[in-house]
Amino acid sequence: MILKQYYLGCLSHGSYLIGDEKSGQAVVVDPRRDIAEYLADAEANNLGIIGVINTHFHADFVAGHLELAEATGAWIGYGRRAETEYGIRTFAHGDKISLGEVELEILETPGHTWESISVVVREQPGGSPNAVLTGDALFIGDVGRPDLAAAVGTDPDELARALYASIHDVLMKLPDDVRLLPAHGAGSACGKNLSNELESTIGAQQMMNLSVQPMGEGEFVAMIRGGQPAIPEYFAVDAVLNRKNRPLIGSAGDLRGLSVRNLQDAAARGARILDTRSPEDFAEGHLAGSLNVGIDGRFAETAGMVIRANDEIVIIADPGREEEAAMRLGRIGFDRVIGYLDTPARAFAELGDIVQQGERVDVETFDKERREKKATVLDVRNPGEIEDGAIPDSVRIPLAELAQRHNEVSTEEPVLVHCAGGWRSSVGASTLRALGHTNVRDLTGGYNAWAAANEPSNA
Numbered sequence: 001m002i003l004k005q006y007y008l009g010c011l012s013h014g015s016y017l018i019g020d021e022k023s024g025q026a027v028v029v030d031p032r033r034d035i036a037e038y039l040a041d042a043e044a045n046n047l048g049i050i051g052v053i054n055t056h057f058h059a060d061f062v063a064g065h066l067e068l069a070e071a072t073g074a075w076i077g078y079g080r081r082a083e084t085e086y087g088i089r090t091f092a093h094g095d096k097i098s099l100g101e102v103e104l105e106i107l108e109t110p111g112h113t114w115e116s117i118s119v120v121v122r123e124q125p126g127g128s129p130n131a132v133l134t135g136d137a138l139f140i141g142d143v144g145r146p147d148l149a150a151a152v153g154t155d156p157d158e159l160a161r162a163l164y165a166s167i168h169d170v171l172m173k174l175p176d177d178v179r180l181l182p183a184h185g186a187g188s189a190c191g192k193n194l195s196n197e198l199e200s201t202i203g204a205q206q207m208m209n210l211s212v213q214p215m216g217e218g219e220f221v222a223m224i225r226g227g228q229p230a231i232p233e234y235f236a237v238d239a240v241l242n243r244k245n246r247p248l249i250g251s252a253g254d255l256r257g258l259s260v261r262n263l264q265d266a267a268a269r270g271a272r273i274l275d276t277r278s279p280e281d282f283a284e285g286h287l288a289g290s291l292n293v294g295i296d297g298r299f300a301e302t303a304g305m306v307i308r309a310n311d312e313i314v315i316i317a318d319p320g321r322e323e324e325a326a327m328r329l330g331r332i333g334f335d336r337v338i339g340y341l342d343t344p345a346r347a348f349a350e351l352g353d354i355v356q357q358g359e360r361v362d363v364e365t366f367d368k369e370r371r372e373k374k375a376t377v378l379d380v381r382n383p384g385e386i387e388d389g390a391i392p393d394s395v396r397i398p399l400a401e402l403a404q405r406h407n408e409v410s411t412e413e414p415v416l417v418h419c420a421g422g423w424r425s426s427v428g429a430s431t432l433r434a435l436g437h438t439n440v441r442d443l444t445g446g447y448n449a450w451a452a453a454n455e456p457s458n459a
Helices: 036-044 065-070 148-152 156-172 201-210 219-227 234-241 260-268 279-284 299-306 322-330 344-350 363-372 401-407 422-432 446-453
Strands: 001-007 013-020 025-029 049-052 075-078 089-091 096-098 103-108 117-122 131-135 177-181 272-275 313-316 335-339 376-380 415-418 441-444
Touching: 001 322, 013 036, 013 065, 013 177, 036 065, 036 272, 065 075, 103 156, 131 313, 148 156, 148 234, 156 177, 156 201, 156 322, 177 201, 177 219, 201 322, 234 299, 260 313, 260 335, 260 344, 299 322, 299 422, 313 322, 322 335, 363 415, 363 446, 401 422, 415 422, 415 446
Parallel strands: 025 049, 049 075, 075 089, 131 177, 272 313, 313 335, 376 415, 415 441
Antiparallel strands: 001 013, 013 025, 096 103, 103 117, 117 131
16 A cells, blocks of 8 residues: 655645555545646556545645546545536545555545545555544644635534534544544644644544543534634635636746836736745845745745735746746636746846835834834734733734735834744735835744743733
């Protein structure tokens, strides 16, 4: 048996290749859109990909089922409650899929979404289970949140009650030594207490995962409904897009360089200028109105918080990283990248009248200005982060909600933006400037640096 995990840190996303070496048959579970790695590994192991299984309709990325089906002729499988515009196989609880000697068994585990399934993997038909791929039902350290599917009209409380049964009556009934392989890890907005570990066991979760401990349904529902991260706006778009017969992702080399005139024309018709350089480089000089989402971070998910899926996008990137930025945007369905700014250094010289410098301040300056100038302190961290401490009297708007709630931020007083470490604050500050806030700076080192020099307050 071949069972390989592919973990994408920037989206905290795990996908899987399961194959039978004797029969040469394989399936891929919860794939991303850029599928070259799955195809290369299948070929290297003399496997043919015959099927693609999505454990549910993902909200945080666009799955690669259509790309894999086009490349391999594979069928696409979901739980029996799934409805799509494209042809699929649906599986009910207890259904089995034979890859030869390797056998997969479907468990219906609704709760994160109604169509959610988990996939039990056995090396021999009828043998003891070796692993279970739990999608977003059960994570390492947590369980899936039940409110993301509200975008398609579901009741989060009903889903939470269904998840209680899925966890306690289905997944926790598996043997203790079964490997647990979820679809997401730490940093994902699909849950709140996800571990950095990439795999665990059912028995380990019974000991350390607070969400699966014996408790009543009401206590479980209250636990998982509170304190969840803010939901990026694009999640609702992707949850629907994964049901649709959408276009395939573009090929490398499709992206074109744009001249200064091309960029000006694009901006005039409303294209968003996405500067993917580091916050430090962005602060040294950037185009007015551009958004800073550094590529060396949670790039795609964060870009999806401040740009709309139907926006045209022009990329500014360090030389050689333009295709990477476009591909990573494509993973969340942001396909309207019209090009990248050619030779940014020379272009900035030509556009000198609209090149701005960002302002980043250290902790000493930050504290002085919030006391003496009565600057508004804007905290763009998630609710769970704020529970551990916050700067007194700060305005608290999660970054994922800032574009929609920026009117809650003063336009009269100076604004000082902070996050945990100083990366998201640059995103937040650039978002406010692009929306017309003129006196905005952000804190280098973020709340972590501030707390090291000050006495944190309780949130």
